[in-house]
Amino acid sequence: xxxxxxxDGKLLLTGGVSSIDGAAGGGxxxxxxxxxxxxxxxxxxTAFATRVRTGDYGLTDQGLAVSAWDRLExxxxxxxxxxxxNLAPLGLxxxxxxxDIVGLKLRVAGEAILDSDRFxxxxxxxxxxxxxxxxxxxxxxFGPLGARASGHDAYISATKLWLAxxxxxxxxxxxxxxxxNGLLGFGGAQGGGRRLEPExxxxxxxxxxxxxxxxxxxxxxxxxxSVLGHGALKEDDWKDVFVAWAxxxxxxxxxxxxxxxxxxxxxxxRRQTGGYLSVQLAL
Numbered sequence: 001x002x003x004x005x006x007x008d009g010k011l012l013l014t015g016g017v018s019s020i021d022g023a024a025g026g027g028x029x030x031x032x033x034x035x036x037x038x039x040x041x042x043x044x045x046t047a048f049a050t051r052v053r054t055g056d057y058g059l060t061d062q063g064l065a066v067s068a069w070d071r072l073e074x075x076x077x078x079x080x081x082x083x084x085x086n087l088a089p090l091g092l093x094x095x096x097x098x099x100d101i102v103g104l105k106l107r108v109a110g111e112a113i114l115d116s117d118r119f120x121x122x123x124x125x126x127x128x129x130x131x132x133x134x135x136x137x138x139x140x141x142f143g144p145l146g147a148r149a150s151g152h153d154a155y156i157s158a159t160k161l162w163l164a165x166x167x168x169x170x171x172x173x174x175x176x177x178x179x180x181n182g183l184l185g186f187g188g189a190q191g192g193g194r195r196l197e198p199e200x201x202x203x204x205x206x207x208x209x210x211x212x213x214x215x216x217x218x219x220x221x222x223x224x225x226s227v228l229g230h231g232a233l234k235e236d237d238w239k240d241v242f243v244a245w246a247x248x249x250x251x252x253x254x255x256x257x258x259x260x261x262x263x264x265x266x267x268x269x270r271r272q273t274g275g276y277l278s279v280q281l282a283l
Contacts, residue, residue, distance in 0.1 A: 010037045012209050012246045014113060014161065015067075017254045018048035018280050020181070021128055022063040022077030023103045025157070027256055027276055028215045028238055029199035031170045032124035032159035033112055034067040034105065035075070036282050037249050043068045045283045054260060054274035058082045061278075063101075075103040081183050089267040096135060097183045103128040112159045121160035121169075128153040130182040145223060145233075147185030151178055155199075166205035168213070173198055179222050180235060180263065188222040195220045203244075211244045219261075236261020240276060254278040 016024040016033045024035030024046070036044025043066065050061040063077030081097040105126040112122035131150040134142065142149055155174040161167070177187045177194045187193070197220060203213030216239050223233035242256035256276035263272050 010039060011113075012249065013205065013211050013244060013252065015044075015046075015282070017244055017252055017278060018046060018050070018063065018065065018075075020050060020052075020059075020061050020077070020079065021101050021103060022048075022065060022075035023105055023126060023128070024065060024067070024073060024075075025170065025172075026201040026203070026213070026215045026240075027242055027254055027278060028217045028240055028258075029170070029172050029201055030103075030105065030124075030126055030155060030157055031172070031201065032107060032110075032122040032157040034070055034073040034107060034124075035065045036067045038067050039070050041069060046280055048278060048280040050276070050278035052258060052274065052276045054258070054272035055270060056084065056086045056268055057260075057263060057272060058084075065103075071107045073103075073105040075101075075105070077101040077103070079181075079183065086268050087264055098133045099130055099182050100133075101128055101130050101182075110158075112161050113163060119160075121158040123156065123158050126155045126157065128155075130178065130186075132182055132185060142185050145179075145185060146188050147179060147223070148187055149185055151176075151182060151186030153178060153182075168201070168203040168205070168211075170201040171198065172200075176220060177222060178220070179233070180219075184223065184233065209246050212242065213244075214241045215239065233264055234262065236263075236271075242276070250282055252280045252282075254280070 019025045023030035025031035035046045038044030047064040052059040060080045065075035067073045079099040083095040107124045110122040153176040157172040159170040197218040199217045221235045240256045240258040244254045246252040258276045260272040
């Protein structure tokens with residue numbers, strides 16, 4: 001069993017791109033597809049780097065994924081969020097958050113592309129272990145919130161690509177208690193058990209190497225009534241509109257406009273919108 005050659009296997013962009021959690025899919029949410037262009041009997045590797053910049057916050061993200069036999073995917077990602085001085089009123093000036101994510105995805109049924117005139121999508125299940133590091137400010141942040149520094153997300157994704165129409169649709173259902181994807185910990189002192197949240201992606205292939213689309217990711221709201229103040233850390237859903245370009249099977253570029261809502265409306269009420277840029281390399 002060797003590594004998949006970039007010239008073989010799947011069509012351009014049919015492995016998706018790297019999501020912010022490291023799994024193959026869209027920028028904000030995983031899909032049922034496994035990453036790279038590896039097909040049955042092959043192993044593929046992808047690596048990515050992503051930068052998100054909103055009005056007040058900056059997120060840097062890197063990772064890699066290994067996919068095997070077009071069925072199994074193992075991914076690793078590290079997120080680095082710089083909050084600057086935005087959370088100073090909460091006693092968190094200079095807060096710098098890092099999160100490590102280990103993901104596992106297994107395709108369990110269906111085929112996203114073959115028999116594309118049939119309704120049955122490709123279905124995959126996934127598990128992500130997340131651990132956040134807040135440095136010296138960790139006790140100040142997680143203590144009053146009653147949030148844990150680590151947690152797990154589980155999800156199921158269904159993806160279908162209609163090649164004749166150039167349309168792709170994905171629905172992901174995620175069981176999570178993560179605050180801001182885990183960057184603000186998991187759960188909270190006022191409750192915050194696991195919740196089922198939907199995530200949706202729609203994409204249109206304009207040509208074989210170019211796609212446009214949009215995403216929506218619902219979020220739990222565990223910290224709205226935290227002891228840091230009513231509504232201070234209320235959590236909004238995420239959205240984006242993206243364009244992905246793959247000049248060949250070795251590289252893809254994704255640019256997007258993102259709306260992350262109000263990350264800490266109690267101290268910074270404006271919505272956090274801005275740019276998203278990601279590059280993925282595939283072997």
